[in-house]
Structures are given as C-alpha cells and as structure tokens.
Amino acid sequence: MLSKAQIKYIQSLQHKKNRQKSSQYVAEGDKIVQELLQAGMPVRAVYATGDWLEQHTTLLATLSSGAAIPVEAPVLKQLSSLTTPNRAIALVDMPPLADPLPEAGEVTLALEAIQDPGNMGTLIRIADWFGIRKIICSPDCVDIYNPKTIQATMGSIVRVRIAESDITPLLQQTAVPSYAATLHGQNIADFPAMKEGIILIGNEGRGLSEEVIALATHRITIPRFGGAESLNAAVAAGIICGRLLI
Missing domain, CATH: 3.30.1330.30 (Ribosomal protein L30/S12)
Structure with missing residues (x-):
C-alpha cells in the first residue's frame, strides 16, 4: 500500500x-x-x-x-x-542527456522553441519512425518529460536520445549540412535523399529564428497548394522526413 x-x-x-x-x-x-x-x-x-x-x-x-x-x-x-x-x-x-554535436553519417532532428507537449511527443515519435536516433532541443523547448509529451511519444521515448543545446552555436560548430524548414525556401522535392545532416524545425507560431535560418546550409519548403497559412510543426517534420529520408 x-x-x-x-x-x-x-x-x-x-x-x-x-x-x-x-x-x-x-x-x-x-x-x-x-x-x-x-x-x-x-x-x-x-x-x-x-x-x-x-x-x-x-x-x-x-x-x-x-x-x-x-x-x-x-x-x-x-x-x-x-x-x-x-x-x-x-x-x-531520467537518462543523461546525449552529446548535442551531430555525428557524421547520421540524420539528426533539431528543434527550436517547440512549446506544445503533444507536438514534442509526436516529433519524438516521428524521429523514431524514420530511424532518427537523436533529437536536439533548444533550452526553451517544452520539457520532454512533461506527462503529455511522454504520452504522445507512444513509447518512442525509449529509442530516441535527447540532447539540449542552443541551435545557433551548434550550427557554427558542425560541418554536416543543415536543412531549415521555412515558408520561403526551396521545394523539398528538389533535394535528393539525405545521408547525413540536421533537419531544423522551429516554434509552432514563429518558426525558426532568423539567426538559425541564416546559418543553415539549405532552406527548404513544403509546397503549398491550398490556402492554409502554415503547417503544424510535427506535421511539417513528418512530411520533410518522408521526403528527404526515403
């Protein structure tokens, strides 16, 4: 008892x-x-x-x-x-945080200022689905151990390592290519499948900061055919992973 x-x-x-x-x-x-x-x-x-x-x-x-x-x-x-x-x-x-530096030959998901716990859990689940073994979260992201986040991962939290780092200095330190999801980038259909690199996903309302976008080696966009102003961060990450990792 x-x-x-x-x-x-x-x-x-x-x-x-x-x-x-x-x-x-x-x-x-x-x-x-x-x-x-x-x-x-x-x-x-x-x-x-x-x-x-x-x-x-x-x-x-x-x-x-x-x-x-x-x-x-x-x-x-x-x-x-x-x-x-x-x-x-x-x-x-809680397990220790992973080393935030991206590793050569691997794809990493980097998240800047994700605020919704359900979104965060879904992003971890998406990473697990596509075989991404590490997620880097900026310090202003929602806590990954929020109960709603853990629930939304549907168990994927056990297979994805989590690191924490400011994204700007991280991009300055790494030599692997980076792909910033923006509304005004190049069509993701123009890119070949990724072998290594960082997929950058920003805040649900503001997107990625200008500093991060400026440092990214590629700016990518999911083409829009309708009238929606933007996509949910997790939905966008799923589409990008589905296009660039297959």
Whole structure:
C-alpha cells in the first residue's frame, strides 16, 4: 500500500521543477510501461492494478532495482495526470542527456522553441519512425518529460536520445549540412535523399529564428497548394522526413 507521502511525491512529478530536482519522471499507460521495461530503462517502480501485474510477471522480473506495487483503481486515479487513468504507471530515472554535436553519417532532428507537449511527443515519435536516433532541443523547448509529451511519444521515448543545446552555436560548430524548414525556401522535392545532416524545425507560431535560418546550409519548403497559412510543426517534420529520408 502506498503511503500519503509516496502518493504526494508521484503527484509532484507532474511539475517540471520537481522532475528536474529529482531527475525522475512518470510514464503512464500499458504500452509505454511495457516498452520501458523491455528496453531496460531505469524504471524505479511500477504501480499497477493486480491483474496487470499478473499479466506481465515475466516482464516485471527484469526490474533490477525497482519494485512492482499493486494499487487499486482509486489510487491510480490519484497518481495519474490523465482524465481516464491507465492500469499501469512507471516511475523512471531520467537518462543523461546525449552529446548535442551531430555525428557524421547520421540524420539528426533539431528543434527550436517547440512549446506544445503533444507536438514534442509526436516529433519524438516521428524521429523514431524514420530511424532518427537523436533529437536536439533548444533550452526553451517544452520539457520532454512533461506527462503529455511522454504520452504522445507512444513509447518512442525509449529509442530516441535527447540532447539540449542552443541551435545557433551548434550550427557554427558542425560541418554536416543543415536543412531549415521555412515558408520561403526551396521545394523539398528538389533535394535528393539525405545521408547525413540536421533537419531544423522551429516554434509552432514563429518558426525558426532568423539567426538559425541564416546559418543553415539549405532552406527548404513544403509546397503549398491550398490556402492554409502554415503547417503544424510535427506535421511539417513528418512530411520533410518522408521526403528527404526515403
């Protein structure tokens, strides 16, 4: 049985400052918890209904330094940040940030000032779909461990490394090509498939900063045939990856 102090601590991780202080986050949902365990992520505890724990005894045996704790549905509702709580919640240690410098021969996704947690989670999921192994986030991006972000990744958070860096100095330090998504660039259909480089995606409302655009080796645009003013950042990233990585 969880104590009031334990419940209060898990609830506190819904706030960024508490996640940063403890270097822990909460992941909710059957699929995400299973993927965390399968990937050998540093899961400290799993809180789940008794039937969920019984269904996953083999997987839970992989918990090397954590505990599987049965909780009743009303307690799960207290722990959850969702309107409809899932049957399983994991308490997870944050892994160390990756080296932000892009690696030769690899494609990296760099995000500047992404603010919506759902967008961020979808961007991580898109990176995973296209085999992009690292995302670089500017310091003013939404916290990747926001519960809504973790939920939106649908488990992809376990396969994509996250780095943090200001984008401008990063572009000044690297020799790999960079592709800035803008409204006034060159048609992405004009470019061959990427073998290495950085795909740059900017803020949902403002797009990329002028400084970043100026430093990019290529400015790319998804051609527009209708009247929409712009595309959602994650949608744009998916289209760009689908065109440049295949």
